[in-house]
Amino acid sequence: MFPSLVKDDSFIQKSALFHDSSPRRQRRGSLACKAANTFIIDVQRTLKELLHSEDTNGDQQITIEDKGPKAISLRTGQSGGFRRSEIRGTYMLSNLLQELTLANLEAKGDFSIGRGQKRLGHGEKTILLNEAQLTENPVDRLSRCIKEIFWKGLTRQIDECSIHLAGRDPKDWTVDPVPRIYVPHGAPEQHLYWQKLGAERPELCLDVQLLPRKITPGYVQQLNEKPGLLALAMEKKRDPATGEERLMGLPFVVPGGRFNELYGWDSYMVSLGLLEDGRVDLAKSMVKHFCFCIEHYGMILNANRSYYLGRSQPPFLTDMALRVFEKIKHEPGALAFLHMAMSAAVKEYNTVWMSCSRLDPTTGLSRYRPDGIGVPPEVEAGHFDHVVEPLAEQHGMDVATFTSSYNAGTLSCPELDTFLLHDRASRESGHDTSYRFVDVCADLATVDLNSLLYKYESDIADTIDKHFDGHLTVLPQFAVDSPNTTDEQGSRIWRARARSRRAAVDKYLWDDEAGFYFDYNTLTHTRTTHESATTFFPLYAGLCSTHQARRLVSHALPALSMPGGIVSTSERSRGLLDGRPQRQWDYPYAWAPHQMLAWIGLRRYGYKHEAARVAYRWLRTMMMPFIHYGGVVVEKYDVCGREDSHRVDAEYGNQGADFKGVAQEGFGWVNASFVVGLTLIDERMKKALALCATWEALEPGYGKRS
Numbered sequence: 001m002f003p004s005l006v007k008d009d010s011f012i013q014k015s016a017l018f019h020d021s022s023p024r025r026q027r028r029g030s031l032a033c034k035a036a037n038t039f040i041i042d043v044q045r046t047l048k049e050l051l052h053s054e055d056t057n058g059d060q061q062i063t064i065e066d067k068g069p070k071a072i073s074l075r076t077g078q079s080g081g082f083r084r085s086e087i088r089g090t091y092m093l094s095n096l097l098q099e100l101t102l103a104n105l106e107a108k109g110d111f112s113i114g115r116g117q118k119r120l121g122h123g124e125k126t127i128l129l130n131e132a133q134l135t136e137n138p139v140d141r142l143s144r145c146i147k148e149i150f151w152k153g154l155t156r157q158i159d160e161c162s163i164h165l166a167g168r169d170p171k172d173w174t175v176d177p178v179p180r181i182y183v184p185h186g187a188p189e190q191h192l193y194w195q196k197l198g199a200e201r202p203e204l205c206l207d208v209q210l211l212p213r214k215i216t217p218g219y220v221q222q223l224n225e226k227p228g229l230l231a232l233a234m235e236k237k238r239d240p241a242t243g244e245e246r247l248m249g250l251p252f253v254v255p256g257g258r259f260n261e262l263y264g265w266d267s268y269m270v271s272l273g274l275l276e277d278g279r280v281d282l283a284k285s286m287v288k289h290f291c292f293c294i295e296h297y298g299m300i301l302n303a304n305r306s307y308y309l310g311r312s313q314p315p316f317l318t319d320m321a322l323r324v325f326e327k328i329k330h331e332p333g334a335l336a337f338l339h340m341a342m343s344a345a346v347k348e349y350n351t352v353w354m355s356c357s358r359l360d361p362t363t364g365l366s367r368y369r370p371d372g373i374g375v376p377p378e379v380e381a382g383h384f385d386h387v388v389e390p391l392a393e394q395h396g397m398d399v400a401t402f403t404s405s406y407n408a409g410t411l412s413c414p415e416l417d418t419f420l421l422h423d424r425a426s427r428e429s430g431h432d433t434s435y436r437f438v439d440v441c442a443d444l445a446t447v448d449l450n451s452l453l454y455k456y457e458s459d460i461a462d463t464i465d466k467h468f469d470g471h472l473t474v475l476p477q478f479a480v481d482s483p484n485t486t487d488e489q490g491s492r493i494w495r496a497r498a499r500s501r502r503a504a505v506d507k508y509l510w511d512d513e514a515g516f517y518f519d520y521n522t523l524t525h526t527r528t529t530h531e532s533a534t535t536f537f538p539l540y541a542g543l544c545s546t547h548q549a550r551r552l553v554s555h556a557l558p559a560l561s562m563p564g565g566i567v568s569t570s571e572r573s574r575g576l577l578d579g580r581p582q583r584q585w586d587y588p589y590a591w592a593p594h595q596m597l598a599w600i601g602l603r604r605y606g607y608k609h610e611a612a613r614v615a616y617r618w619l620r621t622m623m624m625p626f627i628h629y630g631g632v633v634v635e636k637y638d639v640c641g642r643e644d645s646h647r648v649d650a651e652y653g654n655q656g657a658d659f660k661g662v663a664q665e666g667f668g669w670v671n672a673s674f675v676v677g678l679t680l681i682d683e684r685m686k687k688a689l690a691l692c693a694t695w696e697a698l699e700p701g702y703g704k705r706s
Helices: 043-054 090-108 138-154 188-200 217-225 264-276 280-297 317-328 334-353 385-394 399-408 414-429 447-467 491-508 533-541 546-560 592-604 608-628 668-678 683-690
Strands: 038-042 071-076 084-088 126-130 180-183 207-210 234-238 245-249 471-473 488-490 589-591 636-638
Touching: 038 043, 043 071, 043 090, 071 090, 084 090, 090 126, 090 138, 090 608, 138 264, 138 608, 138 668, 138 683, 180 188, 188 207, 188 245, 264 280, 264 317, 264 592, 264 668, 280 317, 280 334, 317 334, 317 447, 334 447, 334 471, 385 399, 385 414, 447 471, 447 488, 447 491, 447 533, 488 491, 533 546, 533 592, 546 608, 589 592, 592 608, 592 668, 608 668, 608 683
Parallel strands: 180 207
Antiparallel strands: 038 071, 038 126, 071 084, 234 245, 471 488, 589 636
16 A cells, blocks of 8 residues: 655644645735744745755756755845755755745746746845745645646647747658648638748748548558648638737647547547546637648548548547536527537547447457558657568568668568558557557457447437437538438437437447456457456446446456556456566556546445445545656556656656756646646545545544445
8 A cells, every 4th residue: 555644744733634725815016924933035045055955866856866955044034045955855945945946947938837926026036935835735836837828838739939839740760750730621711820830930840731522541651751731610700919810729728748640539538637627718719720620631640640530539529528518508599519529429439439340240349450551650769670570580671671661562561451441459458558459459449439439329319319309410521421321300200319329338248247348349240358457437328237347346347456547457367577578558557547447436326335335545646756756747557556657667657757947838638637626536545635634544434435
């Protein structure tokens, strides 16, 4: 089990848990402050001193692993700077480093959160800092960082103001990467916009390309030598500076780290946190981007880069749109927004998930099975060497020559074709990678995908009845030219589809004895036995019966519950590694999407206490490294008992941990999970969370029911 916070309890003594932490009002222009414990700080000098004495490993973070004195003396505001007071302990010193780094960035104009420190002249080098900012309740601090800093740090938009940032791609491994944007054939106004911008601002070196009307896997492969950004939704807005109407990109939130694009299921997970934090505007914009992608690219893309064309991700559009609609339903245009989103979802359902490649006709269930040719270009050099090397040796070639010949189509290798089919499928699933999917993913009717499609069917039916009087006409831009589809949608057919899918899921995926939903292999016609957190997706989708929900809670939940949350797969299913590489979507790691969907599902079926328990454990997993390791928030965590749960050494490492001084992004869906998780626990739990108390250490009334 995780230990309680005992290594560094100095912050508790002055913590906002025990006194009012709100900043006191200061008399304008006065050095002396009526509030106690206000410090006058020379930013640059103090930063240098702090890092020199406390950052003993030189990573520009202050953590429990640094071996400094854990104390610094600061001039007090109430003495006019003539007296000093000492602050002590990792948490307070780390917060000081973060606040000074932010002040330094704001002074340079590199960052602003709208709450800049009070500056005292001297070339804007000196600030007043309230001690309450250093002793701030860590739960409140992380909540504030997410709302004021992280969402802003992760927000992008694609237009003339930001193409130089949005165009950067850390995954572009070509020799001479340049900013490049691909515009869909059906957006001529955007094409003119980008061409004009490229001509007017040659310093951008912007390469503007128009996509053909029909995009084939062969064409997508040709783009791999010239990867670029895919255009997203833009709207005409009036420029406040000139008064002219012009196209502007709609904002969206990226995951973070090396992922600098609009991602599929990441965006849904992020929207859950944005809506709780009152950022309905951002969530609404991302729904519009999804609709734009379905209209012009045929699907919600894995992400908006050229090499993702043809590959989708788990579908969440209906729920995302309905959650936004509930927030804006009294605003003008709200129903038109919902009409657009549901029309787009109907097209996506029919042309992507019910297409012949993804639909298994025998079971009536769907699979992750995207089209594609060649080796995915977004992976790091050497990522597939363990597979390619033996194949290259068989052909008497080195890896580079073999890969080049294979990609060019001059060399046939059915074995590699099959491997890459399943690899692309696992990437479309969002669970890349896991031993659950190795060499089999494209053949699996998965629990997660079919639960989400059941929710699409149910959501569309309910929306048609509730908001469109039982009849929905699909908007022209989402119409499908196919004899098997119609633009006129009634709720009855969607309810029939939902009933049919539920029956198929019960028949092929549900194991009553095990108390688990398992994937079904459509090639071997067998149900797998791989225990995965996706077994809780049917709870989220409302697909379970009361009996099935009870079995999940009594069997699957204990099997996958760890001290730090719900683990992605069981250790038994992962098996002994025995020289095999650790996969990031396997035991002992856990991910925010699994947590949030399980919480929503448990509460949907009345298991509020169980939802609070697993949510608390996940929040504590986040809280420990946030307090001990400089305010870090990362992509995924080890939930099986490590205090440094943010350290994940698997495949791509961990995004979000590499920052200097202060974290400015966190990680998108993890930020959201903290915001959402806090809504599921009571005030007593929040106080315990600030002290990093284990669930078992809470009062017996909680512990007995766990």
